[in-house]
Amino acid sequence: MIGTGAARLSDATDIAPVIQPLAEASGVFSYLWLLLALPLFGAAVLLLGGRRTNKWGPHLAVLMVVAAAVYAVVLLLGLLGRPADDRAIGQTLFEWVFVGGFTAPVALQLDQLSMVFVLLITIVGSLIHIYSLGYMEHDPDRRKFFGYLNLFVAAMLLLVLADNYLLLYVGWEGVGLASYLLIGFWQFKPSAAAAAKKAFVMNRIGDVGLSLAIMLIFVTFGTVVFDEVFAMAGEASESTLTWIGLLLLLAAAGKSAQFPLQAWLLDAMEGPTPVSALIHAATMVTAGVYLIVRSNAIYDGTVFALTTVLVIGVITMFLGAIIASAKDDIKKSLAGSTMSQIGYMVLAAGLGPVGYVFAIFHLLTHGVFKANLFLGAGSVIHGMHDEQDMRRYGALRKVMVITFLSFGSATLAIMGIPPFSGFWSKDSIIHAAFEVSLVAGISGMLAAGLTGFYMTRMFTMTFLGKARWEDDQHPHESKPVMTIPLIILGIGSAFTGMALLYWGNIVDWLVPVTGQRENPLPLPTIAYEGMTLALVLIGAGWAYAMYRRDVPVEAPQDVNILTKAARNSMYDDAINDVLVVQPTYSVSRAFVGIDNRGIDGIVNGLAAFVGGSGERLRRWQSGFARSYALAMVGGAVLVVVILAVVRLP
Amino acid sequence: MSPENYVVLAAVLFTIGTVGVLVRRNAIVVFMSIELMLNAANLAFVAFARMQGNLEGQVIAFFVMVVAAAEVVVGLAIIVAIYRSRRSASIDEPNLLKY
Numbered sequence: 001m002i003g004t005g006a007a008r009l010s011d012a013t014d015i016a017p018v019i020q021p022l023a024e025a026s027g028v029f030s031y032l033w034l035l036l037a038l039p040l041f042g043a044a045v046l047l048l049g050g051r052r053t054n055k056w057g058p059h060l061a062v063l064m065v066v067a068a069a070v071y072a073v074v075l076l077l078g079l080l081g082r083p084a085d086d087r088a089i090g091q092t093l094f095e096w097v098f099v100g101g102f103t104a105p106v107a108l109q110l111d112q113l114s115m116v117f118v119l120l121i122t123i124v125g126s127l128i129h130i131y132s133l134g135y136m137e138h139d140p141d142r143r144k145f146f147g148y149l150n151l152f153v154a155a156m157l158l159l160v161l162a163d164n165y166l167l168l169y170v171g172w173e174g175v176g177l178a179s180y181l182l183i184g185f186w187q188f189k190p191s192a193a194a195a196a197k198k199a200f201v202m203n204r205i206g207d208v209g210l211s212l213a214i215m216l217i218f219v220t221f222g223t224v225v226f227d228e229v230f231a232m233a234g235e236a237s238e239s240t241l242t243w244i245g246l247l248l249l250l251a252a253a254g255k256s257a258q259f260p261l262q263a264w265l266l267d268a269m270e271g272p273t274p275v276s277a278l279i280h281a282a283t284m285v286t287a288g289v290y291l292i293v294r295s296n297a298i299y300d301g302t303v304f305a306l307t308t309v310l311v312i313g314v315i316t317m318f319l320g321a322i323i324a325s326a327k328d329d330i331k332k333s334l335a336g337s338t339m340s341q342i343g344y345m346v347l348a349a350g351l352g353p354v355g356y357v358f359a360i361f362h363l364l365t366h367g368v369f370k371a372n373l374f375l376g377a378g379s380v381i382h383g384m385h386d387e388q389d390m391r392r393y394g395a396l397r398k399v400m401v402i403t404f405l406s407f408g409s410a411t412l413a414i415m416g417i418p419p420f421s422g423f424w425s426k427d428s429i430i431h432a433a434f435e436v437s438l439v440a441g442i443s444g445m446l447a448a449g450l451t452g453f454y455m456t457r458m459f460t461m462t463f464l465g466k467a468r469w470e471d472d473q474h475p476h477e478s479k480p481v482m483t484i485p486l487i488i489l490g491i492g493s494a495f496t497g498m499a500l501l502y503w504g505n506i507v508d509w510l511v512p513v514t515g516q517r518e519n520p521l522p523l524p525t526i527a528y529e530g531m532t533l534a535l536v537l538i539g540a541g542w543a544y545a546m547y548r549r550d551v552p553v554e555a556p557q558d559v560n561i562l563t564k565a566a567r568n569s570m571y572d573d574a575i576n577d578v579l580v581v582q583p584t585y586s587v588s589r590a591f592v593g594i595d596n597r598g599i600d601g602i603v604n605g606l607a608a609f610v611g612g613s614g615e616r617l618r619r620w621q622s623g624f625a626r627s628y629a630l631a632m633v634g635g636a637v638l639v640v641v642i643l644a645v646v647r648l649p
Numbered sequence: 650m651s652p653e654n655y656v657v658l659a660a661v662l663f664t665i666g667t668v669g670v671l672v673r674r675n676a677i678v679v680f681m682s683i684e685l686m687l688n689a690a691n692l693a694f695v696a697f698a699r700m701q702g703n704l705e706g707q708v709i710a711f712f713v714m715v716v717a718a719a720e721v722v723v724g725l726a727i728i729v730a731i732y733r734s735r736r737s738a739s740i741d742e743p744n745l746l747k748y
Contacts, residue, residue, distance in 0.1 A: 623747030625740050630671055
């Protein structure tokens with residue numbers, strides 16, 4: 001798998017996942033709920049406390065997340081002390097739903113998979129919180145910002161710590177809400193408000209998939225608790241499992257910005273840069289991958305759904321890379337990169353047991369280097385006084401050294417240059433892809449080449465070449481509260497891969513939850529790594545040559561059709577408009593018409609009928625007593641006649 | 650003399666009374682016609698009592714007479730009150746309670 005082969009599993013080539021017994025939370029684990037309570041408390045104090053908390057609120061928020069991170073490390077040490085296939089801790093907080101045969105407790109489950117996520121969320125989250133102290137220093141609403149950030153961390157932790165699908169859904173919705181609040185944080189900007197709405201609505205479409213999947217799971221298995229569902233997964237029919245798998249994929253596509261629900265990710269860059277770092281790079285968008293890998297027992301029973309996952313991953317991988325290659329806004333280019341990298345993770349998850357572990361491995365390394373890239377971009381934007389167009393950057397390496405070095409470290413990591421972290425995780429995915437499908441493997445390699453291209457393009461346009469900014473813009477390096485997280489993340493980008501693989505044995509760590517299979521390959525591992533590296537260097541060299549010298553400050557208009565399409569994000573908005581928005585408007589207008597003319601017509605017509613009849617009938621009340629008397633006599637005669645007729649036979 | 654003839658007579662009287670109510674304009678004459686109808690009903694009751702051989706019809710006739718008397722009192726009081734304000738006893742005149 002990796003050059004040295006040291007990361008190959010001991011001897012077996014096929015290990016099934018284990019339903020680990022859920023140990024009761026005791027000792028160091030008894031405060032598991034604190035992981036949720038701390039950031040939730042921070043959010044509550046800041047958001048409910050109001051302006052009184054303005055001064056110390058942000059610092060409290062930072063403290064909450066840092067405390068959670070420290071406790072997460074303690075929990076990790078606790079788990080490490082347990083035997084390898086007995087690392088699942090459960091803690092039931094209270095019975096939430098108990099209706100007839102359906103129970104869904106609020107219960108937390110800490111196992112190997114959720115542990116790595118908790119570490120990623122809290123540690124990277126802490127660094128981003130600290131960074132935000134500097135980045136949002138002059139924003140009058142910063143207390144609200146930190147409140148929302150804490151809320152997001154709490155919701156994401158709930159998502160990964162839930163022990164049943166329904167509670168996961170609560171966390172899922174929570175991160176969606178926090179994302180809406182944070183993307184639209186500068187709500188006075190119409191573009192930001194629209195972007196927040198777009199993100200929420202597209203997420204919602206995925207959420208429909210998750211709701212239907214949960215319903216289907218309950219109908220099939222009678223329970224939504226993970227361990228119980230996975231234990232019974234083998235007994236369900238393949239078509240049922242396929243449906244569940246496809247619905248879960250729909251949910252993951254919505255949350256993780258995969259095709260066809262990817263259009264919101266680039267607009268989500270309207271939020272402040274720390275938001276982009278936390279939500280769209282390190283954590284929220286990876287929730288979809290978590291869902292798929294957690295549900296591996298379901299996917300293992302359905303080849304069709306797995307293949308669909310794989311195809312979606314490949315499509316998005318290329319889509320994101322192409323878009324990233326043509327965007328001039330640094331954040332939008334990074335967003336395209338995120339889309340592409342998550343495509344890698346989804347691709348790996350779609351390989352089945354061959355790739356689950358590597359999807360999570362790449363998720364972890366990506367979390368570190370993508371947060372690094374976004375925070376670095378934020379530092380550049382901050383230093384360039386809110387200028388985001390890379391065409392106006394250039395030669396910033398001289399003025400922002402720390403940002404330059406950390407960004408460089410992350411760039412090397414994402415391109416997959418050994419020995420930086422991305423190399424280990426991305427090449428594991430490519431290798432695993434070849435074990436399953438030649439097409440997937442070649443796609444992974446080509447996308448790696450594209451990654452080399454667009455990242456080098458971004459790096460060159462921003463930090464190298466000649467300065468295209470005015471002298472009076474005075475770009476400057478950021479304050480230590482912003483650069484220290486950058487340094488930490490830069491070191492992480494360099495070493496996390498090797499550390500997780502060799503020192504942390506990430507493969508052996510995760511195997512009890514996901515299982516692992518290895519198929520033999522014709523060529524030795526180093527051949528694949530070499531080919532990938534060659535493609536990456538070709539891409540990088542091409543970009544360097546293109547952008548080193550003259551970069552026009554105004555984007556040239558006479559470009560080929562692919563570039564034009566990529567600049568417009570492959571026309572995703574136009575396609576969504578034609579396929580979804582306009583038909584929905586037409587249907588809506590039809591219903592409004594039916595309501596106005598049809599239903600109102602019936603009701604008004606009825607009223608008119610009654611009024612008209614009354615208009616005509618009232619003339620009987622003439623006021624003449626003799627007419628009334630005649631009517632009475634007539635009625636009496638009628639009654640007598642009827643009685644006579646009835647009694648006649 | 651068979652009692653059936655008296656029933657026929659009662660029917661004829663009732664009809665004459667009905668026509669009188671519908672046709673005549675003077676309120677007092679309308680009341681007289683109503684009295685005629687009531688007496689026709691009394692006659693019919695008594696004739697049936699005779700036909701059946703018991704006295705129940707005659708008892709009901711007493712009730713009818715009481716009701717007739719009470720109704721005439723109230724009705725004549727109303728007519729007198731209307732005559733005093735309108736100087737007319739026609740029942741066509743007061744037709745304001747109309748559409």
